Amino acid sequence: MTQVSSEGFGTLPDGRPVRRFTLSxxxxxxxVLSFGAILxxxxxxxxxxxxxxxxxxxxxxxxxxxxxPYFGAVIGRVANRIAxxxxxxxxxxxxxxxxxxxxxxxxxxxxxxxxxxxxxxVPNGVRFxxxxxxxxxxxxxxxxxxxxxxxxxxxxxxxxxxKTTKTTPINLTNHSYFNLAGHGxxxxxxxxxxIEAESYLPVDKTLIPTGExxxxxxxxFDLRNPVLLGSHIENKLTEGFDHNFCLSFSKQRSPCAxxxxxxxx
Numbered sequence: 001m002t003q004v005s006s007e008g009f010g011t012l013p014d015g016r017p018v019r020r021f022t023l024s025x026x027x028x029x030x031x032v033l034s035f036g037a038i039l040x041x042x043x044x045x046x047x048x049x050x051x052x053x054x055x056x057x058x059x060x061x062x063x064x065x066x067x068x069p070y071f072g073a074v075i076g077r078v079a080n081r082i083a084x085x086x087x088x089x090x091x092x093x094x095x096x097x098x099x100x101x102x103x104x105x106x107x108x109x110x111x112x113x114x115x116x117x118x119x120x121x122v123p124n125g126v127r128f129x130x131x132x133x134x135x136x137x138x139x140x141x142x143x144x145x146x147x148x149x150x151x152x153x154x155x156x157x158x159x160x161x162x163k164t165t166k167t168t169p170i171n172l173t174n175h176s177y178f179n180l181a182g183h184g185x186x187x188x189x190x191x192x193x194x195i196e197a198e199s200y201l202p203v204d205k206t207l208i209p210t211g212e213x214x215x216x217x218x219x220x221f222d223l224r225n226p227v228l229l230g231s232h233i234e235n236k237l238t239e240g241f242d243h244n245f246c247l248s249f250s251k252q253r254s255p256c257a258x259x260x261x262x263x264x265x
Contacts (some may be wrong), residue, residue: 002124002151009033010061016116018061021126023151030149030156036113037128037147038064039072039176052182070175073113074147075106077132077139079173083208089140089167096138101206108137112145125150134165141166189230194258195223197245207242226258
């Protein structure tokens with residue numbers, strides 16, 4: 001059984017209070033804010049029984065109010081980049097704010113990571129909801145969004161639901177940065193990583209996918225067998241990874257990525 005509690009976590013510059021919710025099972029404890037539905041910490045035990053926080057974040061609200069690399073936040077309406085902030089639906093052109101080179105990134109100047117969500121405690125978790133107005137950040141349609149964090153034993157599930165009044169792009173995700181060895185330990189370059197993907201999406205110089213779906217075979221993106229991340233980047237892919245991997249399809253629940261222990265999708 002998961003225990004759910006909450007406490008104050010400061011106030012926004014306009015005076016609105018932010019709540020922090022703690023979900024605890026026998027083996028996992030996570031904390032998530034009503035601001036940005038941000039996952040601030042995820043504590044779990046390693047194979048030796050030692051507990052560590054395996055996601056990056058801040059200890060206070062100020063860190064999340066100021067500019068940061070979307071630590072732990074829900075991203076929307078659209079995660080990743082939209083080329084030149086432009087798209088067309090049913091013959092109508094839309095222009096979004098530009099906030100990443102020539103492109104629109106992670107929902108624009110005020111994405112869902114900067115919204116105060118409405119929380120609701122549910123069995124074994126907490127649900128956050130918000131409404132994005134028609135035309136907000138240039139997107140069409142009023143959009144209602146629900147994001148639910150549910151903790152069952154060792155398993156954390158993040159569920160997304162959205163309802164819109166008009167056809168609109170939507171691509172929601174959580175933007176946590178993981179160090180599965182915990183804080184204060186060697187950097188992620190010391191992680192051994194594998195990704196169950198036979199294809200990936202090449203990108204142009206502004207990190208927009210070219211439209212090609214390329215095989216990972218005989219490329220630096222072939223991570224089907226484990227690689228040591230640091231040496232792989234240093235020796236083969238010096239600019240690092242900022243690409244979409246096309247996960248292998250399975251009707252059964254299966255691992256999508258591994259680092260010693262398994263993460264399921």
